[in-house]
Amino acid sequence: MQRLEAITEGIRQRGKKALIPFFTAFYPTERDFAELLIAAQQSGADLVEIGLPFSDPIADGKFIQHSSAWVLEKDFKLSGFISFFKEFRKNLTVPVVIMSYLNPVYRYGFDRFADFMEEENISGILFPDLPVEETRFLRNYFKKRNIAVINMIAPSTDGKRIKLIAKNSEGFIYMVSAFGVTGVRNKIAPELRETIDRVKSITDKPLYAGFGISTPPQAAQIARDVDGVIVGSAIIKIIMGREKNFSIKEVIEFLKAMRGAL
Amino acid sequence: MGLSSGKFGKFGSRFVPETLMGPLIELEREFYVARRDPAFRKEFDYYLKNYCGRPTPLFYAENLSQVYKVKLYLKREDLNPTGAHKITNCLGQALLAKRLGKKRLIAETGAGQHGIAVATVAALFGLECTIYMGEADMKRQALNLSKMRLLGAEVIKVTSGSKTLKDATNEAMRDWVTNVRTSHYLLGSAVGPHPYPLMVREFQSVIGKEVKKQIKKKEGRLPDYLVACIGGGSNSIGLFHSFLKENGVKKIGVEAAGKGQNTSFHALSLLKGKLGIFHGAYTYVLQNEEGQILDSYSISAGLDYPGVGPELVYLMKAGKILVEGVDDQLALEAFNDLARWEGIIPSLESSHAVAWVKKFEGFKKGEIVIVNLSGRGDKDIAINEVKRCKDLKQ
Secondary structure (H helix, E strand, O other): OOHHHHHHHHHHOOOEEEEEEEOOOOOOOOHHHHHHHHHHHHOOOEEEEOOOOOOOOOOOOOHHHHHHHHHOOOOOOOOHHHHHHHEEEEEOOOOOEEEHHHHHHHHHHHHHHHHHHHHHOOHHHHHHHHHHHOOOHHHHHHHOOOOOOEEEEEOOOHHHHHHHHHHHOOOEEEEOOOOOOOOOOOOOHHHHHHHHHHHHHHHHOOOEEEEEOHHHHHHHHHHOOOOOEEOOOOHHHHHHHOOOOOOHHHHHHHHHHHHHHE | OOOOOEEEOOOOOOOOOHHHHHHHHHHHHHHHHHHOOOOHHHHHHHHHHHHOOOOOEEEHHHHHHHHHHOOEEEEHHHHOOOOOHHHHHHHHHHHHHHHOOOOOOEEEOOEEEEEEEEHHHHHOOOEEEEEEEEHHHHOHHHHHHHHHHOOOOOEEEEEOOOOOOOHHHHHHHHHHHOOOOOOOEEEOOOOOOOHHHHHHHHHHHHHHHHHHHHOOOOOOOOEEEEEOOOOOOHHHHHHHHHOEEEEEEOEEEEEEEEOOOOOOOOOOOOHHHHHEEEEEEEEEEEEOOOOOOOOOOOOHHHHHOOOOOOOHHHHHHHOEEEEEEEHHHHHHHHHHHHHHOOOOOOHHHHHHHHHHHHHHOOOOOOOOEEEEEEEHHHHHHHHHHHHHHHHHHO
């Protein structure tokens, strides 16, 4: 297992800001998803985040809601994704982390899922509905396999919680860069800067920002203060509404523009 | 039990995005302070008495008692000004929201009863109000939609997922995540992340407290049965809570069996659900093998929810309450029975509780049953008519 801390530390030591594209598993199809992962790898992604769909994604805005509903409608099965990934893994050199709401993984079994992650060298997992206080009950499943459990800090997180999360989050800290759900936004929340400064005064763990970052100038602006940028909704926006004939070139151009901005 | 940890046994807790953790902790803190603050209690009681007309009557349903062959009392929560018990919790939470300096209330609604109650307290206390309602529910509860708008609420149509309460709750939570600095999320049932299940139960427990006094006065003893319907669980936990130590009083929670227990069209979260993490709590939820949440079904919009309050899970597991299912057909029969025999038109939600009394055959002579008549049924008359016409055609 390639440890996430080593990966994120390595990116920093190379003097790079990390680019982390997010893709919903099997969106819009299994084949397109595979091509998107390869495209991300070739466009300079430092890490890719794969989102597993959930029927009730309360932290997500319209784009990720749409991609989740889309694949569930097409009868997405976790076991199907696992079989696919076991086959596909060899094509990826870029490190992978997984994002999932708790319930699908809970139902599948944390232990069994952690086994899969270990076997396929998936370095970290992030649950958007898991607060740091409840991380303890599942950390052991992942810790003993050297899989990082990543926690989030939001603009509403106070100083005491920032300390707790900074201490607990493994691999990197996910900085929620907006008040609200995931999605494309024109502006970055003013409180964000303050929270980032606070986090940085407490810890030197890598800090990656996500939620609402949708353009290269935004990415460039925010990357001055953090170690990396996570971008999801803006990619789905390119595909949404033309799932059958979207242009993968457009996705690649977008990722390259983001890469260039960082 | 579960006071500081936010857990009932191992159920409950809070599983929410980090953005909501700060506000939930703030809300919890303010709730603990307020519940011990005599001024808060006094103000809450003032509105319950003077705005809602509490205590609501405990009515001896003499005619229906003869038909159902048991001594039947009805706790008349349907006489609340907004037509259901929901207003009690709304007053409590709105007073808390004011203490927290929030200017806006957000809420989800299924049948519209909770939405109306929220719109009402928003008007009363001069707060802005946004209500999320599923498109499917908007169609079946058109009158309630008009009422909410009349009261000054902005009602937003939810078109995602099953277009019912579950999806309205998702949207309300997303709004809260976005506007958490200025808005209070006024959750209407004893579900969701801590402190909601505890807080809603505390505000609603006035129902059981009144019942205890009233039945002692009328009968000189406690009842043999308490019966209440369960959607999320606010009216049932409100009735049961003061009686949890009274082991001689059987507590029956009635879930909606929809088109039948053995079909996939029901809302039997406790009877047929599995443990999971849904809407911020570790609880029973209707879900498939993949851990995806299933759509529930019931003729009654207020019971049409795939989750359930964590305290009810705890009480069921501990054997403190008994959970039963009643299907659409039987609920409609009880709806009509109560109208004909007592001149009371109950909500379809409460009709499920009445229907359990109708079907149960184990009563002994002289036993006393108290049903929580949690809401009135004006909103359901059209549904009943449609069903009757269909039956006539068949």
